[in-house]
Amino acid sequence: MRDLVARWAQTVRRIAGMPNYEAYVEHLGACHPECPVPSEREYYELYLKVRYERGGMRCC
C-alpha cells in the first residue's frame, strides 16, 4: 500500500516536472558511484538551476 502511494506520487511529480531526489540518488549510485551524494537541500538547488536556467518557458 505504502509502495503504491510512493509510486503514484513519483508519477505525479514527474508529470508536473517536480524534483525527484530518489531518482537522482539512484542514478548517482548506478552511474557515478564515486561521486558524493548531495543532501536533499543541495539537490533542490541544483534542480532549480537546471529547470529554470533559461527561464522555464511554458506555452501560451
Add this chain to the structure above:
Amino acid sequence: MSALIWTLVAGIGGAGWAMLALHRGETVNAAWLVLAAVGTYLIAYRFYSRFLANRVVGLNDARVTPAHRLANGRDFVPTSRWVLFGHHFAAIAGAGPLVGPVLAAQFGYLPGTIWIVVGVILGGAVQDFVILAASVRRDGKSLGQMAKEEIGPFTGVLAMVAILAIMVILLAVLALVIVKALAESPWGVFTLLCTIPIALGMGFWMKVVRPGKTLEATAAGIVLLLLALVAGRWIAASPTLAPVFTLSATTLSWGLMGYGFIASVLPVWMLLAPRDYLSTFVKLGTIVGLAFGIVLTLPVMKLPAVTQFVNGTGPVFAGSLFPFCFITIACGAISGFHALVSSGTTPKMLDRESDARVIGYGAMLMESLVAVMAICAASILDPGVYFAMNAPLALLGGDAAHAVLAVQHWGFTLAPGQIEAVARSVGETTLLARTGGAPTLAVGMAQILSGVFGRPLMALWYHFAIMFEALFILTTIDAGTRVGRFMIQELGGHFWKPVGRISSYPSAILTSAVIVAAWGWFLLQGVTDPLGGINSLWPMFGISNQLLAAVALSVGTTLIIRAGRARYAWTTLLPLTWLLAVTSTASWQKMFSADPRLGFLSHAAETAAAVTAGSLGAARGARLVFNDRIDAVLCALFLAITWAVVLSSARVWLRGSRLAAPQLARPDEAKGVA
C-alpha cells in the same frame, strides 16, 4: 478484428460530422462535435502519424535516445511514455487554445472546429512531432540552434528575434486577457492577489522548511487557493472591502507590469517554481473537469454553425473568415510555440524513439481537443449573450439598454435584463464587453459544471474558471518575462559585456525593465484602445505565433530533405504553404486594408482626420496614430522575418536535395530504418 475496430471508429467520427452537416439551421448537441473530432483524431493518429513515424522520419528504437546516452539524473532522464505524455501535454497546454476558439466563435462553431481538426492533423501535430524527432536525434538541441546549424547563422539570429518579438506580443495579449477579466471584479482580483502569498509560502516551505518536498507544499497550496476562491465571495459582498479590490483596467495593467518586473528579478524558488506547480495541477484538473462536464451534461449548442460575420463585419474582431479564422485560432490547430517545448525539455526525457509518435503527435491532438471543448463552451451560450460579452463597448452603444438594440441589429436576440441576470448569477456587476475570451469561457464552463453540480454553485464555478486562467497567465508572465530577460542579456552581451552577466543584479534589473516596458506598452495600448484592444492585439499574436510555426516547419522541411527523404517533404511543405498564405494575407490586411477597423494605417488616417475635424483631442489622437504605426511596423517585421527564413531555407532545400546527405540522423549514425 483491428479492421473492424477502425471501421467502427471511422463510423463514429463520420456520424459526428454527418449530424453537424444535417442539423444546419437548428441546434445541435455538443456531443456530436466532440465525437466528430475524436473519431477523426483516432483515424489520423492510427494512419497518418504511423506514416510520419515510419516513412518520413523513420523512428528506430535501435538508436539510443539522449535521455539514456547523456543521462544525468537531472534534465536528461529516461521517462516512461505516458508520464512524459502528461508532462509534455502540461507544458504545451495553456491559455491559447482556450481563448482563440472562443473569439473565433463569432464566425459560428463550424469554421473554427473544421480548422482545429484539419489544422492539427496536417499541421500542428506534424510540426510538434517532426521537431521533437529532430531534436531527439541532436541531443535535445533547441529550435534556434537547429535553425542555425541546419540552415545558417543568419536564420538562427532571425529565429531568435522572432521568438523575442512573439514573446513580447504574447505577454501583452495574455496580460490584456486577465485585465479584461478582472477589471471591476473584486472577487477575481482578491483571489488572484491571494495566489501571491500562497506561492511565496509554498516557495519558503520547499526551499527552507522541508527542502524538495514539493508535493505536500503544492497540495496545501491548492487547498488554500480554493479557500481564497470561496472567501472572494464575501469580499465581493462586503460594502467596505469590495471597493478596495475593485480596480480599473489601467490600475490592473500597472500592477501586472510591477508584478512581472519583480517576479522576473526574484530567485525562482520564491514565486516561479511554486506558481508553476500550482498552475500545472489546476490546469490539468480543470481540463479534465471540463471534459467530464461536457460528457455528463451533453449541452446543446445555441450558436449558429456559421454566422453572417464570415464576411468580415463581425464585432469581436475585424477581418473575414480567410485569413482571420486561421489567425485567431493558432494554438489549438498549430502553434509555433510548441516547437520550443518539443525542442526543449521533452526530447531530453524520451525513453525510446518510437515514443515520439504518441508524445509529439498524440499530445497535440489532445490540445486540439481542448480547443474543440472551448468552442463548445462558447457555443452553448445564447448568441446574444456571447456577442454582448465579446463586442467592444463602443460597438455595443455604451450600456445594457443600447446593447440589446446593437445585438438585435446584428441579427441575434438579447432580452432586456438578460445580460444583467447572467452577470448576477456569476457574481459580477456587469458582463458587457468583457472581451478577451476568458469571461465567456468562464460563463460557458460555469453553465456546464453547474449542470453537473447544481445551479447555486454557478458563481463559484465562474470564478474558479477565471482564477484558473488568471493563475496560469500570471505564471506565463513571470516565466516569459524571465525568458525575455535572458534573451536580451544574451543578445546585449555581444555589445556590452556587463549586460551578458545573467545573474548580476544591475543587468537583471535593466533587462527586466526593458522587456516589461516592451509588453507593458502594448498592454496599455490595448487597455486604452477605443475598440477594446483584443481587436488589434489578438490577431497580432496569432500572426506572430503562426510565424514561429512557419519557422519551425521550414526547419523541419530542411531536416527531412537533408536526410535524403525529399519525396516526403510535402508533409511539412503543405502546412507551411498554407501558413505562408494565411500570415502574409493577414499581415498585409492589418497594414494596408482600407477598412479602419482592420488596417492599422487606415485607422491612423481616420484618427488624424478626426483630430483635424476637432472631434478628438490632439494629444490622444497623436498617441493613437503613433500606436497604429508601431503596430503596422511590427506586422511588416513579422512578414519580413517569415519570408527571410523561408527563402533562406529554400536555398538549402535546393542544394540539399542534390547533396542528399543523411542528416536527419547525426552524421555518425546510421540512416533510419523505414
